[in-house]
Amino acid sequence: MTKDNPVNIENKIMADIKSGRVKLRSKYIFIAEKLGLGSAFALSILLAILFFSLILFYLKASDNLFYLSFGSRGLFAFLESFPFLLVASVIILIFIAGFIIKKSGAFYHKPFGRLALGLISLVISLGFILTFTNLAEMIERETFRPRPTGMFFRPFLQRGFENRRSGIAGRAISINDKIIDIQTPRTLEKIDISHIDTSTIITLIPGKFITAIGERQGDVFIAKDIRIVNEEDILMIRHGVHEKFGQFNFKTTTPPPGGDPTHCFEGQCPRQKI
Amino acid sequence: MPLSEHLTDEELVVVIREKNKELYSEIIRRYTPKLSHYLRKFVRNPDELEDVLQDVFIKTYRNLYDFDANKKFSSWVYRIAHNEAINHLKKYHQEKTSLDAQELEIIDKNINLPQTIDTALLKIKIENSLAQIKNKYREPLILYLFEQKTYEEIGNILQIPNSTVGVLIMRGKNLLKNFLQSYDKR
Numbered sequence: 001m002t003k004d005n006p007v008n009i010e011n012k013i014m015a016d017i018k019s020g021r022v023k024l025r026s027k028y029i030f031i032a033e034k035l036g037l038g039s040a041f042a043l044s045i046l047l048a049i050l051f052f053s054l055i056l057f058y059l060k061a062s063d064n065l066f067y068l069s070f071g072s073r074g075l076f077a078f079l080e081s082f083p084f085l086l087v088a089s090v091i092i093l094i095f096i097a098g099f100i101i102k103k104s105g106a107f108y109h110k111p112f113g114r115l116a117l118g119l120i121s122l123v124i125s126l127g128f129i130l131t132f133t134n135l136a137e138m139i140e141r142e143t144f145r146p147r148p149t150g151m152f153f154r155p156f157l158q159r160g161f162e163n164r165r166s167g168i169a170g171r172a173i174s175i176n177d178k179i180i181d182i183q184t185p186r187t188l189e190k191i192d193i194s195h196i197d198t199s200t201i202i203t204l205i206p207g208k209f210i211t212a213i214g215e216r217q218g219d220v221f222i223a224k225d226i227r228i229v230n231e232e233d234i235l236m237i238r239h240g241v242h243e244k245f246g247q248f249n250f251k252t253t254t255p256p257p258g259g260d261p262t263h264c265f266e267g268q269c270p271r272q273k274i
Numbered sequence: 275m276p277l278s279e280h281l282t283d284e285e286l287v288v289v290i291r292e293k294n295k296e297l298y299s300e301i302i303r304r305y306t307p308k309l310s311h312y313l314r315k316f317v318r319n320p321d322e323l324e325d326v327l328q329d330v331f332i333k334t335y336r337n338l339y340d341f342d343a344n345k346k347f348s349s350w351v352y353r354i355a356h357n358e359a360i361n362h363l364k365k366y367h368q369e370k371t372s373l374d375a376q377e378l379e380i381i382d383k384n385i386n387l388p389q390t391i392d393t394a395l396l397k398i399k400i401e402n403s404l405a406q407i408k409n410k411y412r413e414p415l416i417l418y419l420f421e422q423k424t425y426e427e428i429g430n431i432l433q434i435p436n437s438t439v440g441v442l443i444m445r446g447k448n449l450l451k452n453f454l455q456s457y458d459k460r
Contacts, residue, residue, distance in 0.1 A: 009324060013331050017295055024291065024334050029337035108433035158289040 017206045041100040048093035052127030057136030058083045061235035062160040063169035066211045074213045077167025161185035161240045168213040168221050169237045185240020192222045283347035309355050315416045316359035330355045349430035403453035411446030
């Protein structure tokens with residue numbers, strides 16, 4: 001038994017060490033492990049902060065929150081346009097950072113709950129501070145470019161530009177009693193407004209941005225309610241439309257005296273950089 | 275007396291790492307009794323115990339560069355032993371803890387058992403009760419009662435905050451007491 005024969009175990013191990021069967025692991029392996037863990041922790045925290053700031057930007061600049069202004073009828077459109085991938089990514093990144101802390105045993109003297117709370121506060125506060133810079137907007141613009149950074153962030157933000165089944169947002173280009181033609185970041189759409197009270201869009205003119213809730217039937221979106229939106233409030237939709245269709249130079253159907261008779265198609269002018 | 279015997283564990287580790295690997299035998303000599311005493315609470319079979327102990331010393335040697343010489347070596351080596359013991363329990367089965375007479379006395383003092391009972395019976399009861407307590411409570415309790423480790427050392431070994439150590443030990447004692455009382459009712 002070990003207690004009675006400690007020499008036995010000592011001899012066995014020392015024989016293994018002397019013969020080289022058991023070797024010291026290089027100190028560089030441990031340094032590399034620590035650096036790797038440290039980098040993974042820093043990266044996950046930085047990404048969590050950046051993604052949190054992108055969530056705030058998304059909520060502020062997309063049509064997502066506008067659907068709530070329609071009351072409970074806008075809930076589906078709100079959920080459809082909600083940035084679930086971004087939110088899930090932030091949660092997963094915070095979990096990864098917490099796991100690394102726990103795994104490294106660096107802060108085991110502190111209660112884990114307090115550490116987790118600290119991590120969440122750090123991500124929220126720095127993410128919030130980051131919204132005061134134009135980093136999120138730059139990233140959003142980058143998603144339209146075929147560059148690696150754009151390709152990396154595109155999946156996280158593309159929900160803001162996708163066509164939705166129960167909500168729609170875009171730039172009106174022609175309006176009549178029954179149909180409004182709009183440009184969305186993806187395509188041209190027709191909104192059927194024949195079943196709704198249009199008093200809320202009495203001031204709608206081509207070039208203005210609108211959001212509507214309803215349902216898609218074939219190529220037409222049947223509106224249940226519609227609102228005019230300040231384009232500054234849905235920057236993502238505006239950028240998307242500008243990227244797809246170019247800037248809007250509003251012209252009336254009747255060209256102004258002495259003006260260019262070949263005015264832009266239904267208010268659509270050649271694409272130019274904004 | 276060899277020079278290595280005057281060195282602290284931490285100084286010895288530095289010398290082993292940088293100069294003389296053979297001095298590791300001194301570490302083995304110092305820690306074999308302590309670690310086998312600790313591991314016996316998890317592994318009863320003497321052959322298995324020897325295997326686990328050997329694994330602990332080999333793992334300790336291999337990872338010597340991972341040890342921060344500014345910290346306490348004993349906590350670090352106990353942590354490795356603790357991990358190996360837990361791996362052993364996971365791989366095999368939860369075994370009954372074996373106690374000696376001195377340890378029985380420690381339990382008796384700490385838990386304040388109300389009645390005087392036959393020592394042999396008490397030993398069986400305590401061993402069975404300790405086996406029933408979750409590892410979460412059993413580990414700090416064993417380190418505190420039988421290895422005479424401080425809260426800080428237990429915190430370093432189990433990598434938990436000192437305040438949590440206190441709570442776990444208190445709950446562990448209560449659980450042990452409840453198990454022992456439920457034995458009496460049977």
